[in-house]
Every structure is written in structure tokens, then in C-alpha cells.
Amino acid sequence: MKNKLINIKNEALAMIMGASDTSELERLRINYLGKNGSLTQIAKDFKDLSSEEKADIGRIFSEAKSAIENALDEIKFNTRKVSENIDQTLPGKPVRVGLMHPISAVAREMNDIFRYLGFSVADGPEIEDDEFNYNRLNLPKDHPARDLQDSLYIKEPDILLRTHTSSLEAHILATHKPPFRFVFPGKSYRYENVSASNHMIFFQYEGIAVGENITMANLKSTLETFIHMFFGPERKSRFRCKYYPQVEPGVGVDIDCQFCQQKGCSVCKNRGWVEMLGAGMIHPNMFRMVGIDPAKYSGFAWGMGLDRITMSRYKLNDIRALFNGNLEYKI
Ligand SMILES: [Zn+2]
Known part of the structure; x- marks a missing residue:
């Protein structure tokens, strides 16, 4: 039995060394170590x-068993690394590195x-409830400004995709x-016809500053x-x-x-000026709703279209170019 074992081991090691691919290795593993493999079978005679x-x-x-197992592992490792006739000294293919x-x-x-100006960057949920998307922003149910925004509801009447990043405010x-x-860049959603200048997904960039003695001059x-x-x-x-429900006065x-x-x-549009953002002093109602005393504290907030700023920075004339994933777009 001793000789038989040694023969099986030597035969197996020779076969493994000569194997040409991983499927052959797998077949050898089954032949020697599998349930009906020759090494497994011989162990059944041990009882006598x-x-x-x-x-x-x-x-x-x-x-014998560990020698075969090690040989299988080693040759598997080697076949992965040096499978065909690869010249490992050749320079590699350049990896395509994407841009932001x-x-x-x-x-x-x-x-x-804005960090330089003392602001921190915040982030928040894109799915909102009616309370944070509207009520807390001084937009109660009967407020006419709600008509300005055709909202995309996840579950009517309360759960919706935020129509502005002001919900984070x-x-x-x-x-x-x-x-x-704080400043907070983020995605917003409205039910819009998609065109060169409007998209149902758009990015906003908002900011808020609250404290004592904050005035319009700070804004x-x-x-x-x-x-x-x-x-x-x-x-x-x-x-x-300008009028915005969240601020008083607004600019x-x-x-x-x-x-x-x-x-x-x-x-x-021949005006010579381009509208950049909306801003204002935070409405006292916004403070009252969360228990901040408007007699003690004041603050300002603003919001701007991040994709419009991006379009002007890169001289893009179609907002859809920002979302269609076309890497060939020349900017
Ligand atoms: Zn112009």
C-alpha cells in the first residue's frame, strides 16, 4: 500500500506539471482527490x-495528499500569471483615466x-416629505408659490422628490x-419638459448663514x-x-x-445682465417654526442653478449635454 501511495503521488505530480490549462487541472483534482478519486479510494482500505x-x-x-493539493494550488497560481507566451517586459496598455x-x-x-469664507458643506435626502419640502419653507398648502413647481411624487400626497435643495435648509x-x-450642492427634480435650457433633473447650490447681527451687508x-x-x-x-417665500426681503x-x-x-437676451441667483434674509416664520428666536437671530440664504453656472463655465449651450453621458462632447 505504501508503494501504491507513492506511485499515485508521483503520477499525480507529473500530470499536474504537464497540465496545459485550468480545466485540465480541475479534472486531475477530481481524479485524485475527488469523492471517487484514486487517493480517496485507497483510504477506504485503511480499516484493514x-x-x-x-x-x-x-x-x-x-x-501525498498535501503534496498534490499544494501542486494544484501552485500551478493554478502560475497558470494565472504566466499563461501563454506573454512578454512581461513589454509596457502595459494605457489605462483610460476619466475626468471629473x-x-x-x-x-x-x-x-x-465657501470653505474659505467659513462655510461647511452639507448633504441631505433627495426624497422628501411635504413638511420639509414645502411647509417648513414658508410654503403652506394654500400658498400660491406651490404652483410654480410641478412636483414628482413618490407617494401622494406626502412623499416626493425634492423640488429644490432648500429642503435641506x-x-x-x-x-x-x-x-x-452651510452650503449644499445637490440634485433637484421637477416635472418639466426637457429642452436645451430646462431639464427635469437639475442641480442647485444653496447656502445659509445664521447668527446674531447678520445683515444684508453680510449677504x-x-x-x-x-x-x-x-x-x-x-x-x-x-x-x-425679488420675491421668494423663504426670505424677507428677497433679492x-x-x-x-x-x-x-x-x-x-x-x-x-440683449439685457447685458445674466441672472445668477436668488437670495435674501431668512423669513422670521422659518425661524419660528423651529424654535429659533427671530428677535435674537437673523440670517441669509441663497440658491443658484449649479448646472447653469457649469454651462457658463464650460460654454455649453445645451443642458442635456450634462446628463446624456456622451463622452465625445467637446468642451
Ligand atoms: Zn450677452
């Missing part, structure tokens, strides 16, 4: 041996500017004690600093009165058209 023989033969059996999506690149650039107000400053200096750092120190801006902020130097073109 005396206890001294058992100890001796058992040792040889274990050695323009929206992410612009958002990060903006995050850096409501979450921050509810969970943080003043003073705080103006923060946004003007951002405009100069992001668009260049030569950019001019103007602030116009629309324009920058001078960088495409025509204010001479008038299709981008600025």
Missing part, C-alpha cells in the same frame, strides 16, 4: 490495517471658495443651533466675494428686489454678461 501500519501509512497518505464630471468639478471649486434649521454657515459681501473669486475680479454684479443677483461685455447677445 493494524494500528502500527495505520500510523505509518496514514503519515504517507497525508504527505463638469458639475462635480464646479461644485468642488465653489465648495473651496429646513433640515439644517431644525437640527442646528446658531451660529452656523452682499459674501455673494460679491464669491462672484469675484469664481468668475473673476472684473465681473460686475447687481442686486434687484435677485445678476452678473454682467461675459459673452457680449454687456453689448447684448442671445445668452443675456
